[in-house]
Amino acid sequence: MAEPEQEGIDRRTFVKQAGAAAMTVGLDARSYARILGANDRIRLGQLGCGARSHGHVHMAQLASKQFPVETVAVCDIWSLARARRAAQVKQVFNLNPQSYKYSEDMLARKDIDGVMIATGDFQHAKLCIDVVQAGKDCYVEKPFANVLAEAKEARNVVRASRQIVQMGTQHRSQPYPLAVRDIVRSGRIGHVVHIEQEWNVNEERWRFVDVDTGISTKMLMDEKMEWKQWLYGRKSELREEDTDWKRWLLGKPDRPFDPHVYLEFRLYKDYSSGIFDQWLSHGSDMVHLWMDETYPESVVANGGIFIWKDGRENPDTCVTAITYPKGFLYTYKTTFGNSYRSFSRIQGRDGTIVNYGGEGASLFTVTDEGGRKEYEPGDTGPVYTRAPLTSPPGNREEMVHVPGAPPPNSLGPGDDDTGHMLNWLEAMRDRKEPNATVNHGFSHAIVCIMAAQSYWSGKKLYWDPENEEIVDHAV
Numbered sequence: 001m002a003e004p005e006q007e008g009i010d011r012r013t014f015v016k017q018a019g020a021a022a023m024t025v026g027l028d029a030r031s032y033a034r035i036l037g038a039n040d041r042i043r044l045g046q047l048g049c050g051a052r053s054h055g056h057v058h059m060a061q062l063a064s065k066q067f068p069v070e071t072v073a074v075c076d077i078w079s080l081a082r083a084r085r086a087a088q089v090k091q092v093f094n095l096n097p098q099s100y101k102y103s104e105d106m107l108a109r110k111d112i113d114g115v116m117i118a119t120g121d122f123q124h125a126k127l128c129i130d131v132v133q134a135g136k137d138c139y140v141e142k143p144f145a146n147v148l149a150e151a152k153e154a155r156n157v158v159r160a161s162r163q164i165v166q167m168g169t170q171h172r173s174q175p176y177p178l179a180v181r182d183i184v185r186s187g188r189i190g191h192v193v194h195i196e197q198e199w200n201v202n203e204e205r206w207r208f209v210d211v212d213t214g215i216s217t218k219m220l221m222d223e224k225m226e227w228k229q230w231l232y233g234r235k236s237e238l239r240e241e242d243t244d245w246k247r248w249l250l251g252k253p254d255r256p257f258d259p260h261v262y263l264e265f266r267l268y269k270d271y272s273s274g275i276f277d278q279w280l281s282h283g284s285d286m287v288h289l290w291m292d293e294t295y296p297e298s299v300v301a302n303g304g305i306f307i308w309k310d311g312r313e314n315p316d317t318c319v320t321a322i323t324y325p326k327g328f329l330y331t332y333k334t335t336f337g338n339s340y341r342s343f344s345r346i347q348g349r350d351g352t353i354v355n356y357g358g359e360g361a362s363l364f365t366v367t368d369e370g371g372r373k374e375y376e377p378g379d380t381g382p383v384y385t386r387a388p389l390t391s392p393p394g395n396r397e398e399m400v401h402v403p404g405a406p407p408p409n410s411l412g413p414g415d416d417d418t419g420h421m422l423n424w425l426e427a428m429r430d431r432k433e434p435n436a437t438v439n440h441g442f443s444h445a446i447v448c449i450m451a452a453q454s455y456w457s458g459k460k461l462y463w464d465p466e467n468e469e470i471v472d473h474a475v
Helices: 011-024 029-036 051-063 079-093 103-107 121-133 148-159 175-186 217-222 227-233 245-249 259-263 275-291 418-430 438-457
Strands: 042-047 069-075 098-100 114-117 137-140 165-167 192-198 298-304 317-324 328-335 343-348 351-356 363-367 461-464 469-471
Touching: 042 051, 042 103, 042 418, 051 069, 051 079, 051 114, 051 418, 069 079, 069 103, 079 098, 098 103, 103 121, 114 121, 121 137, 121 148, 137 418, 148 438, 165 418, 165 438, 175 275, 175 343, 175 351, 175 363, 192 275, 275 317, 275 328, 275 343, 275 438, 298 438, 317 438, 438 461, 438 469
Parallel strands: 042 069, 042 114, 069 098, 114 137, 137 165, 192 328
Antiparallel strands: 192 343, 298 317, 298 461, 317 328, 343 351, 351 363, 461 469
C-alpha cells in the first residue's frame, strides 16, 4: 500500500505514527507490518487454480492499475493447474510466483496479505477457515458453504478474527443493483409482494467446456465427434499421479478417482448443488441486498434432469419458492434447455422494477404499472397490441441510470469487474468491513442449502432463526 505524501515527515516517522494508529483499531504491530506488505503493496496468493482463478488473477491485474497489489503465489494440488496459473501471473505481473501444492505451505508465508479462494464449492468454507486462522485476509468465491455446519463454523471463525473477508458476490459493489436497493427503500413501488428471477441458458452448463483443453462441445460436434465418446472415452489431461485425490475430497466419502467429478464437480450432488450453489447464491444475495433481509422463512424446490442426460446428478431445470419474514415471496427458476429473455422483476403494491437479462445484467426500468390503480389487466390496466412492450406514458416507465456508471445493458459487467475487488483491497488497507461480509455469505448459503435439501427430499423446509437450524415445520 502506498504511503500518503506528508511534508516534513520521513518514512520512519510515518510508519511509527501509522503503526500507533493501527493499534487503536485493534491491530498489533506485527499485523500492521504484514498488511503494509513488501514495497508497500498488498501481496496476494491464489488458492485453487482453475478457470475462476484465471479471473481472480485478471481482476488483480486490472485493480493494480488503480491500487498497489500483486499476486505472488499460486496453490493447487494439480500440478498442471498451478503451472498454468503461474504462467498467467508471470505474464501479467512480470514476476515468478512461488507455486505450492498444499495450502498450509503457502499460508505459512509471512509476506502474503490476502488469499483468493477459487476451489470446489464444497471446499470454500473449510479453506476460508484455514486462511483466516493463518492470519490472512480472504476473498472467497460463492457459495460461501453448502453444508450448514460448515457455514456456521466458518462464519464464527471469521467473526472472532480481525481478518477482512469478502464474499465473491460482486453485485453488492455494482452501481445498478445498489440503485435498485435505494429505489425499493424510497417507497417508490410500495410494499414488495413478489420478487421473481428467471435466468436461462440453452447449453449443457458446466460440461460444455472441457476444462483440460478449453474445447467447447460445439467445436467438438462441428468436428463430428460423438458426445458420449468424448465425454466418457477421452483421455483427460488430469492424471491421478499429478494431484492428490484424497486431499481434493477434503473429508467427503472416499470413492475411486474420477477426473470428471474432479473437473466438473458442479454436476455432482456430493460436491455442489449446481444451479442453486452457482446462481441462486447470486440471486438470493441480490434479494437480500434489495430487501434488507438476512434469512428466509421457508423454502421449497422442484425440478429435474430433462435435457442433458449425460450422467449428471444435479438438475438442469429447477425452480424454488422462498418466503421471507418481511412478507414477500421470492421465486427463482433456471432451465438449461431454452435461453429466452432472462429477467428479474420486483413487484410492489404501487409499481414494478424490471431487469432485462440474466445474472448481473444492469438494465433496469421502474414503472407505476402493476400498482393499485391497475387492479385487473385489460380492465383498469393497459392493453397491448404490439411488442416489445413498454408501459403507456401514464405509468411513468423510466430506465434506471446511475451518474458516472457505464450505460446499462442486458449483459452488465462481466465476472471480472474490478469494483468488488477494489472494495476488498480498500477494506484491507483501511481495516473496515467490505461490501459483501461473511454475514451476507452466511445468508445466501442458508437459501442455497435449504433449496438443495428441499429438491432432494421433496419437502418444504423452514428456517429456525433462534437455533439456526433447518426444520420441516413452520417456526
